Amino acid sequence: MKKGKGMKFVGDSRVTADKQKFIPKDYSEYPGRTEAFWPNFLLKEWLVGAVFIVGFLCLTVAHPAPLEKLADPTDTAYLPLPDWYFLFLYQLLKYKFASASYFVLGAIVIPGLAFGALFLAPFLDKGKERRPHKRPVATSLMILSFVAVFWLTYEAAAHVDWEAKAENNKPEPPSTVEIDTSHPGYAAYENSCLQCHGGELEGGPAAPSLIGIERSVDEIKDIAVNGIGNMPPDQFQGTEEELQQLAEFIVSVNEQE
Missing domain, CATH: 1.10.760.10 (Cytochrome c-like domain)
Incomplete structure (x- = not known):
């Protein structure tokens, strides 16, 4: 009996003919331009995030956030300030074009346009190029945002005597003195x-x-x-x-x- 004689092959459409396991594309021909998202890129992101979190936790242990005294609504001399990451918005509201009758412009319109531009940056620049000078829209928006936030934060912090503020706002421990009301x-x-x-x-x-x-x-x-x-x-x-x-x-x- 010759090979193949008398044999029939029946195909099943439920089984793919050339099913293969997922194998990331080989990007060795394009060094530095792109890489597989999993696991190469994602692993790098996780490592950077882990280092940042560990460093941040060490910083909070070494330098805990200072507390202030209890809030007193009758203290008219108290100068309220936002946390450091909102100081740039606090400084923005000091300028004439963003305060008084233009408060809505400074509190809603300008920050809305700034954060909206950052949100739309990936949609405005869809190029696959990763070098900053090849992505002018995204690079310009990030540089402008960084300079604006850094400068406004510096301006807001430069006019505050932080040592005097910390000294005046130290938390007052509860008194252990017993008041004899029968005296x-x-x-x-x-x-x-x-x-x-x-x-x-x-x-x-x-x-x-x-x-x-x-x-x-x-x-x-x-x-x-x-x-x-x-x-x-x-x-x-x-x-x-x-x-x-x-x-x-x-x-x-x-x-x-």
Whole structure:
């Protein structure tokens, strides 16, 4: 019997004739121009992202973000500032063409056009070339964005005394001093001093804290009657006995420190 005689081959359309495994295209003939997305390009992206995240985490551990004191809506001297990555928008709103009656232009229109241009950059430049000088649209938009953000951020940060701001806005630890409301002088304090110096002598926007001061009873009596610094005189309203009790109460609180 000769080979092939009496044999029939039946084809099945459900099985492809030349099914092959996925093999990335060989780009060795075009060095530096392009490469396979998986796994070459994606692996590089993952490595860069991993290095950045590890570095960022190390930075946050070594230099944790500083906290500020509790928000006080009555403090009119406080200068609110956005986080550093929004300082460029903060600076933009200082210019005449982006503030006052042109606020909408500076807060919505200009940032919208800038971010919209970056969003449309891949659609405006569809070339396969990877060299920056061969992609003028994308390169120009990125350079312009970087220069604008860097300059506006620098301008906003240059006019702020960051050391003084950090010193003035240090968080105040909660007081561990116990206020004895049964003390005879507390009633006098409540009537004449509590409104400015707070219920726990912690102070406020218009008055300093009375905790941690090193003054005698006579000095406190003199200040309560004659004032000191920004405190006007005649703030205490009461008898001489109540004044003595008030001064003794304040001294007794500070003796706990």
